[in-house]
Amino acid sequence: MIEINNVSKWYGEFQVLTDCTTKVQKGEVVVVCGPSGSGKSTLIKCVNGLEPFQAGTITVEGTSVGDPKTNLPKLRSKVGMVFQNFELFPHLSITENLCLAQEKVLGRGHEESMEKGLKLLDRVGLKAQAQKFPGQLSGGQQQRVAIARALAMDPIAMLFDEPTSALDPEMVNEVLDVMVQLAKEGMTMMCVTHEMGFARKVANRVIFMDRGAIVEDAAKEDFFGQPRSERAQTFLSKILHH
Amino acid sequence: MTSLHLDWGILFEESPTGDGPYWQLLLTGLKWTLATAMSGWLIAVAVGAVVGVIRTVPSRWLSLLGDAYVEVFRNIPFLVQLFFWFFVLPELLPEAAGSWMKQSMPRPEFFTAAVGLGLFTAARVAEQVKSGIQSLPRGQRNAGLAMGLTLTQTYRYVILPMAFRIVIPPLTSEFMNTFKNSAVALAIGLTELTFQMKQMVEYSNQVIITILATTVLYMVLAMAVNRLMAWIEHKSRVPGLIAGGGK
């Protein structure tokens, strides 16, 4: 469904992505991990065209992301994205956050989008907060709303960009639970995260990136069994040892 | 040294300018100050918002154009700008338009002052709008785009409503500045408050009273503007968000 072929990207002289190639099949959950600055967030932002890239191709269900003729808003409306800092719109209430893109992009009526929004809000366990504003919710609650907001667009795939790293530790699980449930329902997911517990539980494949390159791209069992590269081993030992 | 005895009765004496008693003379001045500042402000907000926004869009040409506007209007004194619009512009325009401006434009000093003040203040408003937009976390723009909103929609529904709220406090002081700067227009003959004060001093010789009365009027004006903007700020506050916005 998502095909990344030989993608490279530079900021001026500095190369942030080097020849990245991978693939996400329909219904597959792929976890991308790696040390900070390894380019994993940049790579996932390239998938829906939030970051431009200079070489290679990315296609989402046959549509080329880098092609200037591609209608990016239309493509993005089919791919949900969840951000590290939630990025709920602070001036809009929770329901308005959920309805905005449904109405403005998909052209749904207000009632239909409201119904859909509330249903998803219920699913992430936050129906009681519908009338509040983002600033009145905890980080974990905000992130669950953000997931509901993305799901309201009926996406064909979901991208998660470090969804739990801005959260206080006690809130991480409430967000991961929602993600696990989503994975079990068969959603196609590409997740940049350090939560190896999550990866163990639901991932099909794990990609390890370092210095802008994909160093390891293996089935979950292989990755956790015996990662081939030394860098992945060091990385794993660092984050698993405490 | 003249006596410091204050004779407030002077305010009710007839002025030789034909404006009625002196208090009315000052009130006429206040009226022109208000009219100039308000119309200047409307122009400033409209032009400034557009210039500020185009400085943040991902188009080199547009943002260069916006930058150029701001630099030109910020780096020439307002008095000089007014003289330019008043004395030079009619000469530069095509014959017909120029002579219309010089001969048959109604209230030339008022229109020049209002438009000049508007264009001058717009540069400052643009500066605030731009930094308001840039102070929003970059992720907000990405979040809007990631949901499939177009760039225009992202500005319309996500960025501008937040930027507007962030920009209100700094705009309060710009709004105050339009009242203060309108006084410069006395140089092209606008009979605003300071101009009237000057007239009253010259005709009545009551220096202290005239100065006191005018200063009080300006201070009341400043207070009113302050209250008004505080009210707008209060009305547009977002629950759960500390002023200054964004994480």
Next chain:
Amino acid sequence: MIDFKLVADNSDILLAGLRYSLALTCSSMLIGIVLGCLLAMARLSSVKWLSLAASAYVNLFRSVPLVLVIFWFYFLIPFFGFKVGPDKSVFITFAIFEAAYYCEIIRAGIQSISRGQVGASQALGLTYVQSMRYIILPQALRNMLPVLLTQTVVLFQDTSLVTIIGIKDFMGANVVTASNNGALKEMYTFAALGYFCICFPLSMLLKRLHKRIAVLR
């Protein structure tokens, strides 16, 4: 559009005007910053009447137009019998007026330093004066330097207002030349260009300074 021969023929008066504008700017900046510093400390002081008096001063001058203040002194100084020409008395006017603006910049600069810094320096055993001298003020000054200088560029532009009371500053010199030679279009365009050529490079420099300081912070 600009008659350079006319400018050259009148270069004496124009240069004298420019010198006057620069002198007025420099003296108002120096006196204004010193006065502004004192006012800022008064505003932040815990002595109630002192901080009230200082904020009254600042609020008064910040709510009235500079043109009005110029006329205050223009009328009041002869009224009280002082025999000082306006070309001298505006030096006082500007210093007193600008002090209110500098005060607010300096106050914000001092307040931008976190209270933890005061605590930390006192924990090391520094006295209040020492912690101000070695810890707070150096940081505050660095933070507010670009804003202080930007205010000075604004001040330089504001000095053009003395033209209104007939002083031959740079703008005033242009006005005189313009009316003596019937060359309004040429001289007012030249004035605009002159101010721009001075202020624009300064603004650009200040913008770079601002960025460098922002990075260091």
